[in-house]
Amino acid sequence: MTATSPQGGAAPKTKVAVLGSGMGAIAAMYSLTQRKEDRDKYEITCYLRGWRVGGKGASGRNMNMGARIEEHGLHIWFGFYDNAFTVMRDAYKELNRPPSMPLATIEKAFTPHDYVVLMDTYNNEWRTPWQYTFPPNGELPGGSSDLPSFWSMMGLAVSGIEMMLEMQLLNAFHPCSGASDDAHTHRKETWWDRLRGAAADIDVALLEMTAVPARLMLGLVRVVVRTVDNTKDALADEGLHDIELGLIEVLKKIRAWLWSTYGCHVDNDRAREALVLGDSAMTVMIGMLTDQCRVNGIFSIDDVELSAWLTSHGASPVTLGSPIVRALYDNIFAYENGDVVTPNAAAGTSLLWLLRMIFSYRGHLMYKMNAGMGDTIFAPFYMVLKQRGVTFKFFNCVTNLGLDADKSAIDTIQVMQQVDLAGEEYDPFVIVKELPCWPNEPNWDQIVDGAKFKAQGVALNHIVTPYVGREPMTLKRGEDFDLVVLGIPVAALPGITPELYQNAAKPAWKSMCDGVGTVQTQAYQIWANKTLDQLGWIHGADSPVLGTYVELIDTYADMSQLIPVEDQPAAENVQSIAYFCGAMPNTATQGEADALANRTALQNLERDMPRLWTNLDDAHGQLNWSYLVDPKNQQGADRWTSQFVRANWIPTERYTLCLAGTTKVRLKADQSGYANLYLAGDWTDNHFNSGCIEASTMSGMQASRAICGYPATIVGESPDLWEGDR
Numbered sequence: 001m002t003a004t005s006p007q008g009g010a011a012p013k014t015k016v017a018v019l020g021s022g023m024g025a026i027a028a029m030y031s032l033t034q035r036k037e038d039r040d041k042y043e044i045t046c047y048l049r050g051w052r053v054g055g056k057g058a059s060g061r062n063m064n065m066g067a068r069i070e071e072h073g074l075h076i077w078f079g080f081y082d083n084a085f086t087v088m089r090d091a092y093k094e095l096n097r098p099p100s101m102p103l104a105t106i107e108k109a110f111t112p113h114d115y116v117v118l119m120d121t122y123n124n125e126w127r128t129p130w131q132y133t134f135p136p137n138g139e140l141p142g143g144s145s146d147l148p149s150f151w152s153m154m155g156l157a158v159s160g161i162e163m164m165l166e167m168q169l170l171n172a173f174h175p176c177s178g179a180s181d182d183a184h185t186h187r188k189e190t191w192w193d194r195l196r197g198a199a200a201d202i203d204v205a206l207l208e209m210t211a212v213p214a215r216l217m218l219g220l221v222r223v224v225v226r227t228v229d230n231t232k233d234a235l236a237d238e239g240l241h242d243i244e245l246g247l248i249e250v251l252k253k254i255r256a257w258l259w260s261t262y263g264c265h266v267d268n269d270r271a272r273e274a275l276v277l278g279d280s281a282m283t284v285m286i287g288m289l290t291d292q293c294r295v296n297g298i299f300s301i302d303d304v305e306l307s308a309w310l311t312s313h314g315a316s317p318v319t320l321g322s323p324i325v326r327a328l329y330d331n332i333f334a335y336e337n338g339d340v341v342t343p344n345a346a347a348g349t350s351l352l353w354l355l356r357m358i359f360s361y362r363g364h365l366m367y368k369m370n371a372g373m374g375d376t377i378f379a380p381f382y383m384v385l386k387q388r389g390v391t392f393k394f395f396n397c398v399t400n401l402g403l404d405a406d407k408s409a410i411d412t413i414q415v416m417q418q419v420d421l422a423g424e425e426y427d428p429f430v431i432v433k434e435l436p437c438w439p440n441e442p443n444w445d446q447i448v449d450g451a452k453f454k455a456q457g458v459a460l461n462h463i464v465t466p467y468v469g470r471e472p473m474t475l476k477r478g479e480d481f482d483l484v485v486l487g488i489p490v491a492a493l494p495g496i497t498p499e500l501y502q503n504a505a506k507p508a509w510k511s512m513c514d515g516v517g518t519v520q521t522q523a524y525q526i527w528a529n530k531t532l533d534q535l536g537w538i539h540g541a542d543s544p545v546l547g548t549y550v551e552l553i554d555t556y557a558d559m560s561q562l563i564p565v566e567d568q569p570a571a572e573n574v575q576s577i578a579y580f581c582g583a584m585p586n587t588a589t590q591g592e593a594d595a596l597a598n599r600t601a602l603q604n605l606e607r608d609m610p611r612l613w614t615n616l617d618d619a620h621g622q623l624n625w626s627y628l629v630d631p632k633n634q635q636g637a638d639r640w641t642s643q644f645v646r647a648n649w650i651p652t653e654r655y656t657l658c659l660a661g662t663t664k665v666r667l668k669a670d671q672s673g674y675a676n677l678y679l680a681g682d683w684t685d686n687h688f689n690s691g692c693i694e695a696s697t698m699s700g701m702q703a704s705r706a707i708c709g710y711p712a713t714i715v716g717e718s719p720d721l722w723e724g725d726r
Helices: 025-033 083-093 150-170 190-196 204-208 214-234 238-265 270-291 306-312 321-330 347-359 373-387 450-454 490-496 510-516 560-565 591-609 634-641 695-708
Strands: 014-019 042-047 059-062 068-070 110-113 116-117 130-133 183-188 209-212 367-369 391-393 396-403 410-417 430-432 435-437 472-475 483-487 520-530 546-547 555-558 576-584 644-647 678-679
Touching: 014 025, 025 042, 025 373, 042 410, 042 560, 059 373, 059 695, 068 644, 083 373, 083 695, 116 214, 116 321, 116 695, 150 214, 150 270, 150 347, 183 190, 204 321, 204 435, 204 510, 214 238, 270 520, 306 321, 306 347, 306 373, 306 634, 321 450, 367 373, 373 435, 373 634, 396 435, 483 695, 490 555, 520 591, 560 576, 576 591, 591 644
Parallel strands: 014 042, 014 483, 042 391, 116 546, 483 678
Antiparallel strands: 059 068, 110 367, 116 130, 183 209, 396 410, 410 472, 430 435, 520 576, 520 644, 546 555, 555 576
16 A cells, blocks of 8 residues: 555655665665565665675676686675575565576575584694584574574583583593592582472482482483473572572582593593583583573673683683684684784673574574675675665765754765766676676776776775765755665774764764774685695595684685686686685785785695695695696796785775673664664674674664564564573
8 A cells, every 4th residue: 555645645755875785784675675565665775885785795706717706705604594594585585586597596595514624723733623514404594583592502502512421521531540430429419409399300210319420410400401491481580590500500510520530631632622512511501590691681791701701600721722712703703903812702792603503503504605695695685676666876985974953863965976877877797607796896888987997996895986076965864865774884984974973962873983893804715726635625525614723814615616606717627616714903004904915815825724735735845836726827826816815904894893891882773863863784783793694684674673663573682692581
């Protein structure tokens, strides 16, 4: 039904200016246009710098290098990205591509991935990698809104640790000093009375014991947790708290017994892995129960840095230096100022990542995209949004947001039109093997002076405009826009919102801009004419996602599934593709960042990768440069210049951190402090608060809901740990 004006005609649409085109902005526009009645109500225009949609997730095809994919970094979707997969699945369905087309469906757009490798360094040497293959669970990513409760999650954790310790430690190693496990018993103290009422279905024999054998204590915890999960709605808060106190006591006893009984084997790689996994799991459970995260919410401990929080709850120093803890930092680039000696991650947000990743993934742990991030994600979104009537203003760089006289609303938006178009509308795509793709540079033939700018190497993704003296145009409230959705990353906001930043009457904006930290990142990509197995990958042909390696290039993934969608000549013989990424130290200029990223990447390839690709070096210890694909057929180390290295330096490309103590300065989508300004991005308080697609999607959905009321439900949005908890 179309809204009408008092005069009987169609009511004028509310004009929404969306600034930026990252996932937060995309999710906001997608949700705002999901319902037909809202499409009739809102007129949406998206203003974006450059020629690509996607923000930090934008990718490009290098048409001079076989249409190869060049990314900002390594992008992999996790199976717990419930909201992101929901809107992505819907977009593919609405796009309705022909079945024969590449990436015709969301199933064809992603490759499931379950194999993870964590590199382990101990006593200053690299040891046996930790390898995990997570079991598929038959669920559909983005196909459900149910999440495990706090107690259900805890039960899964206890069951997994109990099984792992039994198989990998208790059955494989003798107790220290030859002592028998059965001799390590714990008499029933205050904890027994706390737990007995909750665990009425514990085996009668266990109830009658005067002391509990150490090997059975985790089983006791498992039964108690399972019982509480089934009866929690009938338990009084006081009784539930008593049970939690009992669990804390028991878990502390089990942890102490574990180290005292098997700690002598810590130098053995397999034993150390089991000890660390047991210690870390029990420490997290002890800490969350002690700090009442079930009641206060996981973000209640975000004022404490992760390692400090783990230490305060008794984690072993071995655990603190282990791959399991390092992975939490590496996964979210949690190195303040890109300095490996200053890791900084808020405890609650980091643990939420871990718990959601392990205990709430759908189908598979991860999903690798079967083309570039731009091709797989942002091209379908762009095409659907265009069909829904959204207008995209490419080459329109936002330079300032101005306030009205009483500083209560956005009154003007200054936008620099970077270049002039040769035609009426810009067509952003190139077609690669029938697939619409974003090029790695603009389609210069559609731009006035395009040939000149191309020859000059003008980077329209990094500069405001190549024209000296060009003035920005001013968009006015009531004429060009009514509402504003700000989807530009937080590091760029002080420069384009000076009036908001300096408004002493509303200090929250400045606190957010100053408090929410960001970091530069770096990435490189390798195309090789050898398969993974031929490179000598330490685990044969098993395609890995690998983390916790040499800082700061700590993450590596085999991305050879992309070979079919690139268009490199058969003569190049591309057999494998590898992506690498990590944080990087701050630099003063883009040029310095580029030079540093190139040096770091080259060092990583020459010094560190031969440990993982054992055939990379020849018999004389020199790198086999001939393995690198090079269309120019250069010799030796010169072939390196045909690979791809990237430094993400400009403010809009910096990664959003979750530093300890900064969650409280984040603003929600509807808490900008200004009547017509809504926020969308991973830098907002979005109930996930981490730099990733899922957080950005949640924030965009929240911005839409603040404007039009849709969507009513967003998975994972809860004041507690997650939905379903008391």
